[in-house]
Amino acid sequence: xxxxIGYFKANLLxxxxxxxxxxxxxxxxxxxxxxxxxxxxxxxxxxxxxxxFEEVGLLRYIAQKLLHFSKNSRQLVQLMIVxxxxxxxxxxxxxxxxxxxxxYLKLLSILPKFKGRFLGxxxxxxxxxxxxxxxxxxxxxxxxxYDYYHVPLVQFLSWMSLVLLVSVISLGFLxxxxxxxxxxxxxxxxxxxxxxxxxxxxGLMLLMIFVVLDxxxxxxxxxxxxxxxxxxxxxxxxxxxxGLLVTFVSFFIIVGNIGDAEFINTFLKSLNxxxxxxxxxxxxxxxxxxxxxxxxxxxTSNQQAxxxxxxxxxxxxxxxxxxxxxxxxxxxxxxxxxxxRFLGLFCMVNFSLLLLLGTIFYFIIH
Numbered sequence: 321x322x323x324x325i326g327y328f329k330a331n332l333l334x335x336x337x338x339x340x341x342x343x344x345x346x347x348x349x350x351x352x353x354x355x356x357x358x359x360x361x362x363x364x365x366x367x368x369x370x371x372x373f374e375e376v377g378l379l380r381y382i383a384q385k386l387l388h389f390s391k392n393s394r395q396l397v398q399l400m401i402v403x404x405x406x407x408x409x410x411x412x413x414x415x416x417x418x419x420x421x422x423x424y425l426k427l428l429s430i431l432p433k434f435k436g437r438f439l440g441x442x443x444x445x446x447x448x449x450x451x452x453x454x455x456x457x458x459x460x461x462x463x464x465x466y467d468y469y470h471v472p473l474v475q476f477l478s479w480m481s482l483v484l485l486v487s488v489i490s491l492g493f494l495x496x497x498x499x500x501x502x503x504x505x506x507x508x509x510x511x512x513x514x515x516x517x518x519x520x521x522x523g524l525m526l527l528m529i530f531v532v533l534d535x536x537x538x539x540x541x542x543x544x545x546x547x548x549x550x551x552x553x554x555x556x557x558x559x560x561x562x563g564l565l566v567t568f569v570s571f572f573i574i575v576g577n578i579g580d581a582e583f584i585n586t587f588l589k590s591l592n593x594x595x596x597x598x599x600x601x602x603x604x605x606x607x608x609x610x611x612x613x614x615x616x617x618x619x620t621s622n623q624q625a626x627x628x629x630x631x632x633x634x635x636x637x638x639x640x641x642x643x644x645x646x647x648x649x650x651x652x653x654x655x656x657x658x659x660x661r662f663l664g665l666f667c668m669v670n671f672s673l674l675l676l677l678g679t680i681f682y683f684i685i686h
Contacts, residue, residue, distance in 0.1 A: 333567055338570045351576060371560065373521055374426075401495060408448040408451035416452070443491060445647035446491065449634040449641050464613055479628060594625070597625040605636045628685065
């Protein structure tokens with residue numbers, strides 16, 4: 321019993337979301353349709369593979385290569401941010417964070433005196449969120465809205481290119497706050513990797529990326545990935561963050577019940593123009609931007625307001641984007657005693673950018 325209580329205390333966000341989900345079901349209802357099973361099972365598969373990359377030594381190997389191309393700690397963070405920004409455009413923000421943040425956190429274990437470690441972690445997550453907004457397939461909300469509104473690709477890119485430009489400039493300035501320490505004295509032992517298993521895991525990761533991009537069906541790919549991992553490295557199942565999966569399920573149930581509320585529907589129907597944009601920003605802060613997109617879209621034809629609102633709305637609170645939760649949980653695994661400091665810096669950076677981008681695009685919305 322003490323172990324169970326300790327687990328719930330250690331996973332406070334999961335515990336709170338689970339309690340709120342139960343309350344929402346008591347007030348409203350439970351429906352399996354509230355849950356996005358593709359997101360849940362895809363996240364499970366991706367976490368299995370990331371743990372696999374850690375076990376076979378691939379993450380440390382990549383960390384060594386990044387150190388080789390970086391002259392100082394600031395340049396290292398800038399390189400990681402560029403990889404996160406570009407990677408999220410094509411691989412989605414979730415995949416970019418799940419792939420790059422563990423590499424960065426692995427680097428920190430061999431750079432104990434690196435002063436900008438927490439800021440770097442935050443900026444990698446921010447870059448993934450902002451970069452993923454550029455293309456229609458960069459994140460779940462864009463996939464849904466692009467298909468729902470049948471937005472012309474050129475129009476979509478014209479809206480999001482300005483977001484990307486402001487994001488790049490903002491991130492560039494923020495990286496100047498990272499300490500510029502020399503990396504010349506860092507001597508790494510030659511890292512041995514299991515090439516055979518690394519190739520296998522890389523192939524499985526490509527399959528998972530195709531699932532995220534809706535090229536392959538998750539119902540077929542994820543059981544295949546799970547079976548192969550069971551046969552080759554079953555111990556990886558013990559290292560999956562099941563609390564994060566419970567958190568995601570809880571949020572889906574909470575949002576489903578919020579969407580059922582009549583007063584919410586009435587309120588959204590009364591909004592227009594800039595109000596829709598502000599609703600996207602605000603709702604994203606409390607229910608995350610993917611559910612906010614699903615909730616708002618049926619009640620307005622203002623495509624620009626919804627798309628900009630929920631994408632910029634991924635900044636701000638920890639739950640503003642589900643990718644933020646993934647990043648936080650990865651950080652917590654590596655630095656369980658530093659989460660308060662991380663959250664403080666995370667909120668400071670995210671709310672500053674939310675205020676900046678939110679204000680700029682408020683005056684652009686028609």
